[in-house]
Amino acid sequence: MRCIDQLNGVVCFRHIVWLRIALTSFLAPMFIASSVLSAAEAPVPSVVVSLVSTQDVTPQVSHVGRVEAVAKVEILARVEGILEERSFREGSVVQKGDLLFRLETENYRLIVDQKKAELAGAQASLKNAQADLTRKQSLRKKKAISQADLDSAEAAEASAQANVLLAAAALKRAELDLSYTEIHSPITGQISRSRFSVGNLVNEQSGALATVTGIDPIYVTIALSEKLLIDARRQGLDLENPPVAPFLTLSDGSKFDQPGRFDYLSPEVSLTTDTMTARAVFPNPDRILIPGQFVTVSVRQKAPVSAILVPQVAVQKDQKGFFVLVIGEDSKAQVRYVTPGDQVETNWVIKDGLVEGERIIVQGIQKVRPNMPVNAVVGE
Template structure:
């Protein structure tokens, strides 16, 4: 028993020596502190803005096309002219349409006269029939003649309506206020129903702006659409020369569905356009105020790293070790960025030397450029 006990004790000591010795020796060689620069988190007054590439479109736009055939005999507007609703734009040779209208009118008058004649005959035959002075068959013939005359009058009136419509189509007018483009035809050009395109008319004021957002942003814009206390400057336009359009927009529409392939949805904002600075088809940047308004926590963007879709920073503890902290980011402002969640004012974070750090690493601060 004593020998067995001694063998077990010796084995235990031998195992302990092999397992503990190297670890204790490694623990004695602590890794050197990593030289980094740090930044103290502060709050600043900011105006958070998101930008979206957008396209200006008119609220109303229509292609001016002929509905009858003929030759262009008049062009009443200049290229790019502003017009009012009902104003004449083009005229197609009206002579044959005027003649057709007159002929149809004559047919209507003739049909009316014939109906009046056979109606009188029918009334006379009806009185005679009441006195048994004529055969029943003759009254039936008179009644049929009245019905036939009424049908002829209806047909003549339909022809008159058709010819009158064609005659009215010979002058094309503006369906709404707007601006015409460059005319695609000249005097004397021959046209047919639907061809060619004569011009395009677009409304000017207000102007709509269409932009696209990811479906993840739909709840945010739904709240904007329903809110009654949104700031007046919520939507602005920035032109390609970086100038800002002086009028603010009004959020009006969210499209009916998200695109199945793109995962995006179209939205629309309207802008007043009294000075005609906004032109249909222009590409601009829509600026939208976000939640980063007023006093917000600001840190240098280079202090942020990303792993598996999450953003984090290294926070310096009192013992000069660092811990990873997940943060939710907001608006990028120059070289800085807003932190919406994850940090507090006064905390110290690592700005440079991050690539050498790991969780719990010991650090030593260095002047910028010396790490």
């Protein structure tokens, strides 16, 4: 009975082994198929891509510049008188020739009238002297008078001519003084506050009545390193047609929309700063630029330069060199070796290896392997 039990035990064990083998052989293909199915249904990684494009990489350097007025004129009184009228609004833009101040004129008109009368008297004396000279010349021919009488008549006529010239000059001076009672703006610009009010007595020693500042066009000056200009001087500086042009960025970060041009370079290096002053002139019709303010001056080469730029984060490096991951038409990642050039802010110039329009991965690179399909999303 024990042997039977043992035999039965052996039989039962053998049945269990064969049963496991049978089950394994039957279920193995199902497990393999399930694993393959799971791998096939694994989610495709999403990556952010950037389109390769050609961009402007024209060389430029930036400097801090200061805005300066093209002209600044102090308005002075050239004659003495009571200020009777102020014809401008303080802080406004005045045009060349606009009336700014008017002084009392009555006294100067009287002087003009007086000088006119003196001129008329001198002209009358001249006429009389000329007539007397003509008579004496005729008498001298007849030997009716002496040569001394004729010489005296000639001297009187010359003196009368001189008196006419003096009277005419005095009249012009009086008329000029009368014109100075009206003070006009010599330039177009923005006028300051008036330093004198109506009713004040002003003269040549009173100082500036107001100041007119020319702001269109306007200057911007920058200090350039002497070393920076060595190559430029070797090639020859041509201010009539310089190879570079200045562009402005304002203090709020916005770009000034008016183009400028260089018109002056100092002839010597400053002994204290080891720099040379360069000056550019800009149109300023909207009065955006104000004398004294600071701006950023970008000096750019006039001839534009274009190149392929890619973000630095897209460029990787291995033992073979620099590479990027390019998304092909089959939506798979491909390794593409490239030749990087200069750095432009957060981008790299790519000299060789990419063409415009290709898609490169810029985010999610760590999730991708070569020839792996990806879900590409174009970044902003």
